[in-house]
Every structure is written in structure tokens, then in C-alpha cells.
Amino acid sequence: MVGQYIVNGIMMGGLYACLAVGFSLVWGVLNVINMLHGSMVILGAYACLFGVQRLGLPIYVVAPLACGALFVFGYAVQRGLINRVVSQPILITLTLTFGLELIVNNLILHYFTATPRSLGINLGTVELLGMRIPVARIVGMLIAAMLTLLLYWLLRHSKVGRAIVAVRMDRHAAALMGIRIPQIYALTFGIGAFMAGAAGVAMALIYPVTPMMSGVFLGKAFVICVLGGLGSVPGAIIGGLVLGIVEGMGTLALGPQWATSVGFLLMMAVIILLPSGLAGKKGYE
Amino acid sequence: MRKFNTGLLAISLLASMAASAEAQETLRFGAPVARTGPLADAGIKSKQGYDMCVTAVNQKGGVDVGGKKMKLELVEYDYQSETNRAVQIVQRLINVDKVPFLLAPYGSGDTKATAGVAERYGVPMVAAAAATPSVFDQKFKNLFGILFPNAMITDAEVAYYKKTMPDVKRVSVLALNSLFPKAIAAELVTSAKREGFEILSDSLYSPDTTDFSNILTQIKSQKPDWIYATGYTQDLILIRRQMADLGVEAKLVTMTAGPSYPEFAENVKGLAESVTTNSWWHQNADYQDAFIFGSSQKYNEAFNATFKRNATYLEAAATAACQTLVMAIEEAKTTKADAVRDVLRTKTFNTFYGPIRFSDVGQNDFNAALVMQIQDGKLLVLAPDALKQADLRPGVPPKK
The missing domain is CATH 3.40.50.2300 (Response regulator)
Structure with missing residues (x-):
């Protein structure tokens, strides 16, 4: 039974990591608290639902298309709107993304209504040592892990990735080295949106999706980001797993109504004791 | 001028x-x-x-x-x-x-x-x-x-299940921490205790809950005869799916009020089978x-x-x-x-x-509580007898 509880926590943590990695990247590199992130996750989920249910396409075709569409959306939003105010105090970009969140969320609500929708793909469960693991969650977690590792590799070993890291460390020095900052910002936001789209696809496999879930997803991403450390890809994985397991243990110890509160308490403790997060670097608090 | x-x-x-x-x-x-x-x-x-x-x-x-x-x-x-x-x-x-x-x-x-x-x-x-x-x-x-009032619904449910499934004795209750679900869950507990049922657990979950696997694992370990869950429809859809993922079974599973809405069965498909619910009205x-x-x-x-x-x-x-x-x-x-x-x-x-x-406090006191169940994809009335469309099918998931 204890094993089942731990597996439940890890499965949830994997999804949480997928949810948070794009949010963390944007916050860390652009210093933008992207309030639009939850709605981009929902947009990814609805794009997936639309492709599978309305257009009749297989999910393995729809998933990359949905993520690609979100990348284009994110790139355009950053290039056309956020870049204009990105050097302003953080409150300005926060307000802008909050306004965009309201518009996008209400458009989704208008076109797709508030009725919960599901992909309706039942992948079954696997039994291992007496523990039951839903295949949909394994798939969701694998998508999260693969994309997160890919992003980690991209940031470390590609030219664009190294430019993003350089901008994150010191944008003025990066500009002096010839890096085009507005383009890197737009690419970073686009990658953040791509990851949100991937999280949306994973969520559509597991959850009945409604536009109102955006706030919940944004709240989770925020907590995970603070737990793991801003802008840190491994931090998002660690933060996600820690939150998944801690919420699960909180459910057992105090009851399910306290699970969310336990996550926020942990976040407060990390802010006080480890301002850089569990895997963050000092200076990026 | x-x-x-x-x-x-x-x-x-x-x-x-x-x-x-x-x-x-x-x-x-x-x-x-x-x-x-x-x-x-x-x-x-x-x-x-x-x-x-x-x-x-x-x-x-x-x-x-x-x-x-x-x-x-x-x-x-x-x-x-x-x-x-x-x-x-x-x-x-x-x-x-x-x-x-x-x-x-x-x-x-x-x-x-x-x-x-x-x-x-x-x-x-x-x-x-x-x-x-x-x-x-x-x-x-x-x-x-x-x-x-809620109590008219829960009294009708408890009386019906006691009569039709006398072997159902042990109940686990899970409710959203919001005024209505919390209140109807409390009424269910009161009605069930009065009729001699044993309440194994009576848990609340918060509105931002994204995962029910641990509380359902806990409920599974209690081996209840009857699982009663109440909350937003999207929560009940997730609960029903996670019950299937974790192999949680019971002679009776009641959900309030999600299965009354068509989107519940549309989202969980076959898993909606034999889930019971209640309603204040039916055509x-x-x-x-x-x-x-x-x-x-x-x-x-x-x-x-x-x-x-x-x-x-x-x-x-x-x-x-x-x-x-x-x-x-x-x-x-x-x-x-x-x-x-x-x-x-x-x-x-x-x-x-x-x-x-309207009673002296202003609430309608005409009791027309309905006990209902999803059978073959349709929501059918089990009680009262005057409106009955089907007999109760025990077991969630249904035994083939």
C-alpha cells in the first residue's frame, strides 16, 4: 500500500514537472511571471481535443501539431506584445500577461463552453508488484520527461540554447556578444508555450478538461517553480516530483482538503530557507 | 427661438x-x-x-x-x-x-x-x-x-438502498469542501447512521484538487460496500476514472449530482455504467x-x-x-x-x-426525491415506485 502511495505521487509529480518547465524557463530567462501559462496549457489540451475529435486525426499526429501551434502563438505574443514592455518593472509584464490570460481564457470558454471534455482514450493500467499504474499517466510522464530532457540538452548543447542561457545570466553582456535579445526572448517564450502545449496534451489524456482549470494549473506551476528554482529545467522536475509526493502524503496525513495547503506551506518554507529553490543557483531567486 | x-x-x-x-x-x-x-x-x-x-x-x-x-x-x-x-x-x-x-x-x-x-x-x-x-x-x-432540502434526497436514497441491497452496510463518503456538497454529504452520513449503516470514512477535498489517487487508495483499503462521492462534475469524472485505474470497486457507487448531467457519461463512457445518483426532477x-x-x-x-x-x-x-x-x-x-x-x-x-x-422558512417542502442509475448508457429512475423505470443493478463496475 505504501508503494502505491509513492507511485501515485511520482506519477502526479511527472505531470507537474511537465506543467511547470515552460513557466520556469520564461520566468528565469525573461523575468516575466507568465500569467498566461495556465491558459496556454488549456489551449494545448483543446487543440488536441479538436484535432482528435473534430478532425478525426490520430493523437500522435495531433500532439506535435498542437505543440507547434502553441510555439507559434507564444513566439508571436512575445514578439508582438511582451517585448514592448519586457524591460519595464515585473508588475507591468505580469499585468499584461494577466490581461492576455483573461482574453484567451474567455475566448476558449466562448468557443468550447465550460462543459468538461475528454479525449476518451482508455489506455488501461499495468500491475507491478501489487501496484496499479495507469498507462495514460505513464505516457503523460514519459512525454514530460522526454521533452524536459530534450529542453535540457537544447539549452546546454545548441547555439540557441547557449544564447538563452547567456541571456538568462546577463542580458547586457549577451547583447554585447551580438545576441539579438528580442529574438531570444521570443524564442524562449515560444519554447515555454510549446512546453505548455505538451502539458496540455498530457492533461487531455488524463483529465476532463474545462477552461476553468487554467487557474489551478498556473497555481501549481508557480509552486513548482519556486520549489525547484527559477529558470532551472532540472529544478522543474525536482519541484514537480516533490510537490506530487508531498501533496500525496499530505492527503494521507491530514486528509485531501489539506493537500493543496501542504504544497503552499512547503513553498513558503523553501522561500524562507532556500530562496534559490531546491535545484536553483544562487543569484536567480 | x-x-x-x-x-x-x-x-x-x-x-x-x-x-x-x-x-x-x-x-x-x-x-x-x-x-x-x-x-x-x-x-x-x-x-x-x-x-x-x-x-x-x-x-x-x-x-x-x-x-x-x-x-x-x-x-x-x-x-x-x-x-x-x-x-x-x-x-x-x-x-x-x-x-x-x-x-x-x-x-x-x-x-x-x-x-x-x-x-x-x-x-x-x-x-x-x-x-x-x-x-x-x-x-x-x-x-x-x-x-x-438535501435530507429528503438522502433519506430517500438510504431507504431505497437499505430495502433493495440489505447486504450493503459499510459506507465511505468523499465530498468537495464547498457548502452544498459538504451539506449533502453530512445529511447522507446522518441518514445512513440512523438506518444502521457504518461510516468508514467521511473525507473532504479542496476545490483545487488535481489528483484523487491517494484518497481512493485509502478508500480501497477500507473495503466499503458503498462509495458516496459528491462535488463538481469534472471532479466526479476524474474520481470515477481514477477508481477504475486503481481497481476500486464497490457494490454501490453513488455520485451527486454529476451523473444527472449527460456530460458525465459522455466523459467516462462505459465507466458510467451502474453508477447511481439522485435528482430533484426528471422529465x-x-x-x-x-x-x-x-x-x-x-x-x-x-x-x-x-x-x-x-x-x-x-x-x-x-x-x-x-x-x-x-x-x-x-x-x-x-x-x-x-x-x-x-x-x-x-x-x-x-x-x-x-x-x-414554500415552507415557513421559504424552502420548497414538497418531497419528490428521485433515486437514479445509469444503465446501458441511460439515466433511469429506480425510485419512487410510481416513476420507476428499472430495478437496481448492483456492482460498480458491473459484474459480467
Whole structure:
């Protein structure tokens, strides 16, 4: 039974990591608290639902298309709107993304209504040592892990990735080295949106999706980001797993109504004791 | 210049007379509607119910107020599922829009919060979606509720299952930490204990819960005969799916009120089979309605023609709330609040929703509780006997 509880926590943590990695990247590199992130996750989920249910396409075709569409959306939003105010105090970009969140969320609500929708793909469960693991969650977690590792590799070993890291460390020095900052910002936001789209696809496999879930997803991403450390890809994985397991243990110890509160308490403790997060670097608090 | 001024004055007078005549001929009901936010799905359903009433009344010629026909109009604003905003909107509806009557927002919590404002201004308010007795125990003179109390539902369920499944003894309860689910879960526990059931657990979950696997693993270890879950429809969909993922089984699984809505079965598909639920209304209860719709069945046909799906108790209660107000105004022959309130207090209204009779605290006390189950994809009535469509199928998932 204890094993089942731990597996439940890890499965949830994997999804949480997928949810948070794009949010963390944007916050860390652009210093933008992207309030639009939850709605981009929902947009990814609805794009997936639309492709599978309305257009009749297989999910393995729809998933990359949905993520690609979100990348284009994110790139355009950053290039056309956020870049204009990105050097302003953080409150300005926060307000802008909050306004965009309201518009996008209400458009989704208008076109797709508030009725919960599901992909309706039942992948079954696997039994291992007496523990039951839903295949949909394994798939969701694998998508999260693969994309997160890919992003980690991209940031470390590609030219664009190294430019993003350089901008994150010191944008003025990066500009002096010839890096085009507005383009890197737009690419970073686009990658953040791509990851949100991937999280949306994973969520559509597991959850009945409604536009109102955006706030919940944004709240989770925020907590995970603070737990793991801003802008840190491994931090998002660690933060996600820690939150998944801690919420699960909180459910057992105090009851399910306290699970969310336990996550926020942990976040407060990390802010006080480890301002850089569990895997963050000092200076990026 | 003098002629011009006189002409201008005459035009102004005519315009104000025309405006006044327009105002006299339109009767406006004010309604805060949750079009966005977590309650949007239910809020939009309530709005559809109101629209059914407004359209039908106007097709009939309008509201007959002492021989004068008045067009019925709904003045509604989105309160974004936020209680504070609902309270502000009710204040606006009363003070700015000057509506003489109100329809309450969705749910027990928001109804309770806004009823205080209606009471302060003496504006009668009819609630379509508040069943929790604590909403009405303030004994407001202006609050009237269409749904009968939760206890009538839970008593009917417990009595039915005790009779039909005597081997069901041990119950695990899981409820959303919100006024209505918490209250109906508490009533279920009270009813079940009184009838000799053993309550194994009685847990609450918070509105932001994204995972039920650990609480369901805990429930699985308790080996209950009966699992009772209540919360938002999307939560119940996730709970039912995670029950299947974790292999949680029981002789009886009841969910309130998600399975009453078609989207529950649409989302969980085969997993909806044998899940039981309850309801305040169903179109098969063939209540007669001489006022507008004719009967429950005819109401559902009209609803289906407009919205291309069957009505649930939620839309029906919203229509009935509006219809009851119209009937009371016609009976009172005036739009004066005092007279209409007196009619609401004393009269029994025979509607397609069933008889509506407000108790001394303002809540409908006509008991028409339904016990229902999804069988072969259809939501069927198990009890009361007069409306029975099927016998209970035990076991979730069903044993093949």
C-alpha cells in the first residue's frame, strides 16, 4: 500500500514537472511571471481535443501539431506584445500577461463552453508488484520527461540554447556578444508555450478538461517553480516530483482538503530557507 | 427661438412618456449568472432554464398583471463564479437597474450571500439551485427556494438502498469542501447512521484538487460496500476514472449530482455504467402544468427543441423559479413586492417541475426525491415506485 502511495505521487509529480518547465524557463530567462501559462496549457489540451475529435486525426499526429501551434502563438505574443514592455518593472509584464490570460481564457470558454471534455482514450493500467499504474499517466510522464530532457540538452548543447542561457545570466553582456535579445526572448517564450502545449496534451489524456482549470494549473506551476528554482529545467522536475509526493502524503496525513495547503506551506518554507529553490543557483531567486 | 424651445420641450415630454410607457410594459427579473469561472457550466445551464421561461411567458402574451400584459425581460450579469461579485451585482440590479424581483445565483453558498442583500432591500428572490437548509435558516422573508432540502434526497436514497441491497452496510463518503456538497454529504452520513449503516470514512477535498489517487487508495483499503462521492462534475469524472485505474470497486457507487448531467457519461463512457445518483426532477415525473408548458414531458420536448438535449433538474428548477414568480405576480395582480411575497408564502404552485409549496422558512417542502442509475448508457429512475423505470443493478463496475 505504501508503494502505491509513492507511485501515485511520482506519477502526479511527472505531470507537474511537465506543467511547470515552460513557466520556469520564461520566468528565469525573461523575468516575466507568465500569467498566461495556465491558459496556454488549456489551449494545448483543446487543440488536441479538436484535432482528435473534430478532425478525426490520430493523437500522435495531433500532439506535435498542437505543440507547434502553441510555439507559434507564444513566439508571436512575445514578439508582438511582451517585448514592448519586457524591460519595464515585473508588475507591468505580469499585468499584461494577466490581461492576455483573461482574453484567451474567455475566448476558449466562448468557443468550447465550460462543459468538461475528454479525449476518451482508455489506455488501461499495468500491475507491478501489487501496484496499479495507469498507462495514460505513464505516457503523460514519459512525454514530460522526454521533452524536459530534450529542453535540457537544447539549452546546454545548441547555439540557441547557449544564447538563452547567456541571456538568462546577463542580458547586457549577451547583447554585447551580438545576441539579438528580442529574438531570444521570443524564442524562449515560444519554447515555454510549446512546453505548455505538451502539458496540455498530457492533461487531455488524463483529465476532463474545462477552461476553468487554467487557474489551478498556473497555481501549481508557480509552486513548482519556486520549489525547484527559477529558470532551472532540472529544478522543474525536482519541484514537480516533490510537490506530487508531498501533496500525496499530505492527503494521507491530514486528509485531501489539506493537500493543496501542504504544497503552499512547503513553498513558503523553501522561500524562507532556500530562496534559490531546491535545484536553483544562487543569484536567480 | 421660442417656437424651437417649445418644440424641444414637447419632444422631450413625448420621449419621456414613451419611455415610461415602455417601462410600464416590461417586467424585469434580475439575475446574477455564473457565465465564467468554476461554476460556468452550471451557470449557463441555469441561464438556459431562465430563457425557457422568458420565451414561453412572452409567447403566451407576457405576464398578466391585473389585466395588463407585460413583456418579461431578464436582466443578467456574469458574476464570474465569485461570491463577492454576485453580491455587488445584486446591489446593482436593485439600485441601478431597479428590478422588482430577483433570481438567485447558482449554488447554496452564493444564494446565501446574496439573499442578505435582497432581504435588506425587501426584494423577493427565488433560488433555483440552493438545497442546503442552512441557506434558509436565517428565515428571510424574501428568499424562496425551489429545491427541497438535501435530507429528503438522502433519506430517500438510504431507504431505497437499505430495502433493495440489505447486504450493503459499510459506507465511505468523499465530498468537495464547498457548502452544498459538504451539506449533502453530512445529511447522507446522518441518514445512513440512523438506518444502521457504518461510516468508514467521511473525507473532504479542496476545490483545487488535481489528483484523487491517494484518497481512493485509502478508500480501497477500507473495503466499503458503498462509495458516496459528491462535488463538481469534472471532479466526479476524474474520481470515477481514477477508481477504475486503481481497481476500486464497490457494490454501490453513488455520485451527486454529476451523473444527472449527460456530460458525465459522455466523459467516462462505459465507466458510467451502474453508477447511481439522485435528482430533484426528471422529465418522466409527469407533473401537469396548466400555466405554460403543459407537463414535465412537454417541457423537456420544448427544451430539447431549443437546446438539442434533455433538460436536467438544474435547467428545470431555473425555469420553475422564474415561472413561480410569474404565477405569483399574476395571482397578486400587481408587481408590488408585499403582495407577491404573500402569494409566494401561501399558495401551492402546480408546475411542470411538480408542486411547489414554500415552507415557513421559504424552502420548497414538497418531497419528490428521485433515486437514479445509469444503465446501458441511460439515466433511469429506480425510485419512487410510481416513476420507476428499472430495478437496481448492483456492482460498480458491473459484474459480467
